[in-house]
Amino acid sequence: MKKLFADKKNIIITIVLAELILLVLNAFRFNRTESYSFSQDDFFVDYLNRETNEYERESGAYADHTDKEQSYVVTKPLHLGKGIYNIYVNYSSNAGENWHFCYTTLQACLDVSKDKAAHLAYCDHIALPMEMNEVSYDSWVRYKTDFEVRMGPERDETGDGFFVLANEVRITYLRGKTIIYETAKLLLLFMALDIVLYLFGIKKEETKRFFEDKAFIVGVLLFTVLYASYPLLSDKLYFGDDIFYHLRRIVYLGEGLKCGQFPVHIYPGWDRGYGYAAGVGYGDLLLYPSAILVNLGFTLQAGYKFYIFLTNVLTALVSYYSFGKIADDKNVGLASSVLFTLIGFRLHSVYTGATVGEFGAFIFLPLVILGLWEIYSKKSKNAYIYLALGVTLTLSCHVLSTFILALVIPIFCLVLVEKTVQKDILIPLLKAVAAILLLNLHFVVPLVDYMVSKNVSGNSITDMIWARGRDLVTFFGYSQAKELDTSGFLGLGIFSIAVLTIAFGFIIAGKFEGKSLIYARVFALSIVFVLLSTNSMFYFTLYQDVPILYKLLANMQFPWHFLDVSCGMVVFWFAVTAKNAVCKLNKKNATYVAMTVICFACVIQGNTLLEDVVKTAHPITMYDDAEISNVAIAEFSIPDIEESVPYTDTDMIIREDSGATAKILKKNGTTIYAQVDNPTENTVVTEAPLWGYRYYAAKAGGKKLKAFMGDNKKLWVEIPAGYSGKIKIWFREPVLWRLSELITLATLVFIVREYMKTKKD
Template structure:
């Protein structure tokens, strides 16, 4: 190993480290620069007239106004002259019911004529009361991020180079070190632009990131309901849709990156994580670095994964795909290792981590993967009901449940507490949304834009399929089966062949389920439970991700046989490389076609450009609530109720109330977990669902006092949080203790040894 002192003894390295330190100190100094208001409301006339001078930086324009119309008018900033991309800004719509609106913008050069501009679009009721510009330290924070990141990467590369000079690293290890990030970068080609391709789910997920970032800035790291949604009414997205991994882009956003840059950075992060976990899983599963890289290439460059990222912007689903290889690795070990082996009972760890990552990303993917694993357990029932194997499976379920109790308990609690619009999915028939058989053999995937296969067939079809490389692996495996039919095989080859056939069988079953020929509609008509499950699936094509990981595992097993086989003109590794080259060529075509044909894209520089109602199908909206009602408005009082000193911040409202019995409907969407109380006496007040599903607080006769209404959740949710925290801490402690014991035993003589 390379010692720290050896690294620092190099004079050039010391000079480089000094330069890095100076650059970091320059960024730290910038954190203490100008903050706050730089152009006040007293200069409104100048700001909206001739304009003002500002240096390069990140700013927020703030407009004080009054209007009686929603989203008719908008405001932003402009500059008369400037270089390319001097100003990055989106206009922000103006809403009635609120009297201040912000618009973040980026100046890449110093300007002398920046002005605030309002587009009234004929809104007669619009009255401008003032404007100002504020700034923060976002520019310095972004600068520090890049300096630290680039410095770390450069230092690591130099350390690896010095280590390789001292003790040469094997070719396979070098291939993993540089090949894995290269594959991730290759799959990130469509984000190497200054915009984002418009996907069906993109705005929804950008809103999720913004809402989470906003709550973190308020000190609420694990908010259950974010107030940024639906004009301040809130939306229980975080309860129904795990957003633990959205902390990463939320932190990018807090650092100062624009929503546009934040999303592209997140996609790059996901691609890197997918590539590294795929390599780790396939390498450890099959105990061969070449097979690890082979599986990593096939999985990272999957056509369906690329489609999820750039065609659909399905953030939850493509994030969940990071962890599918962990499930494959974990269950492969459970069913192929001997139960009596020492340490076998710890085989629950990998699949439990995989399930945890999937649950926190996309619950629907967890349902699909769980369904396939239940089928696998029943298919291999003789092995499943071995005592130690069954114990490992039970531990997998139990520990996954405990680690995710903090999310699962509120999820199930709210799911059963009310009726939501996603319940209407049970009436949706999905069979017509399945793919055609031609999709399974569709190899030259283009960008594609049509998913209406029942109407348009393959014309401009979206790239849904397993791809040419996996089909090639299946063909090679069929060739092996024919060649070795009737020949004597070793025990290892017999086990591999059996595992390969099972994986191919599972993959083919799931592929068939993704087609329009699987009887989804008949199942929905047969049973209400099937109707609900099928409706929640929405698109049979979603099963392609589960099928793909089965096929990649099968391809890795075929790859082991390729390495053993004596080829006429190529080595076994050469054949693997040839298959990877096929994957690279076909995926590169898909990525390039996306760049050249996707004409819809967005450039988003401020959160205000996203809006507040990007709830897709409004699946988590309580029945009785209408989106048209979700506007900024004051509380609605019944007769006999008087209110004063009303103030609302997020999902907390304070007011002084006097009542002769009655109620107040507050502009917050009702979910189980709201509470109201008298701030002086602590007396709790009844909270129920009101008109349009607003939060309704009931008052008895003669009530007078200052009240607070806020979302608190349920006490047993906090118990579940404590259980999850204790489980994770306990597992970390056990892992550290086990590692310490293993290290402590190294070099010690065993009993009976001299």
């Protein structure tokens, strides 16, 4: 045995075999079949008996607070094993859609704590709105014990005036989903352990040498990521302004992948299955891992938290690399990474605004700054690649951030026009523009296609953007929100004043060795970007005197979107001033001390926001997509659609009284298989439960059918006279879209080859 394990190859084979055996055994552990059904005879009413001041139960299926105080309906207790279960509830109610007031959930019987603090099951509060009579949701049972399904009003006064009549409950064990989920969890654990064993076992010496050289860097980066991520340790999510929109994106992006779309342009499931073209107009690149996790059975909450953690990691690494290259000093790059990752507006975007696209795009701003820095410094042949990738990756996350870059970069080039027109600078800039166009064809072509054809609404927020700005004074201190749902606001932070004043001092003292005028212009531009983030009178002036320019700027919706660029410029000035000071040996230690103090100030002020998030922001659970399946009209919806339609038209519809019929046989995302019968001598139109976006196709018996947007914005399909049989309806990308994707892929391969070639040289 000792000889067997002396060979590293044998160790690897043994570990892999052991892990495979454990994965198989674990899968068999969850291979069972369970289903339970409850009727009204199986329900109880749980209520407060004022005479005894204790909660009691009696047989019943109806609950309201006028009949029995603090009452709700529950099923008989049921012993459930660990796994994922689907709960179906058929009911009647008079409630609205707010799940706080009247809801259903799966709860552990023996956990008598108010908020079920033992966390024996992951399950949302699923609303029981009056316009529906059934809901279906998933629950993750974490520990084998007794559970019951709860239905009815909230116990406190918010539940007064609501009633629920429970008709039927069905609980079904999701064997396949559970096995995939539990296998994926164990596999990820094994992968993490294998990496540790490989680094500290097989590659022990190499790992030791790496940490001897980079232990401090790794430690600071790890601290930065964990500090930015610690609110994720909550068992719930903290509510942010845009959180439900982006939770929908994760769920339905995963649904698109499951039904075979890639890239996913039309989100299936959105608007109760009618679909939504977010993938046409919103970059999804960094959301794919979270969507895949949800498809593997992880909760939506876990997928969203993973996205935040992923962006924290990438922000720290990209800023460390980019600002480190600008400063030619790894320690300066490390300090810049701390500032850029923990700067107030970024933390605000992550936890208070929940502006998923914006803080995703924020990751790549340092690459844009690095590209421009190296182009204008004539430092690297790769400079145009940094700029092109930075802009491209920004667009892959957030169109508005890219729109702002499209304003900022040309202005920057104009401010330094005498350098811009130099051949050594102009050519890399033009190469970057060409690369950006080709790299983004896959996104731009579908977006332009839909916008020009007016197939989507687009941005509708174009009025009074000055009112949506903030006072300058709020950018440097922490301002608590008037409401507690989303915590407060933190912009640039007080340390930014120190950085900007130090940079200004360096400029007027001529510390930039003959380039003070250039740096002065860039500094003035940085201040302009800060001012453009405010509720400035400048926007009202444009609104009144230059309406065309105002309408263009109004596409950014909120002036404080400029804070992304302002944050980047603050850290840029930190890096270049530190670079200037560090190169002087007699000032090196003092510079490092000053850098540490500035970083410490950033951390402390960032903590004011994070603590307020944890203490006051409204916590929500989001383990299932039942709440987010409601209709939500947004910017990439078809204009003038009727929100009530998805609630009423859930099957194929033929409105003509002709004797023709149509019925869905199977619906897989945006793909529908239906049985149609048209015994008439005329062509009839059937309406599919899909919004009528362009490029849906339909076939019957191998022949193409006409599919188009109807008067009610639904997808209409013509059924030929005398046809009886099956039809297929599906979303099919046009050839032009596929061609643009191939051009993008070819350009990416070329740029990667160029980068590797220049690095090798």
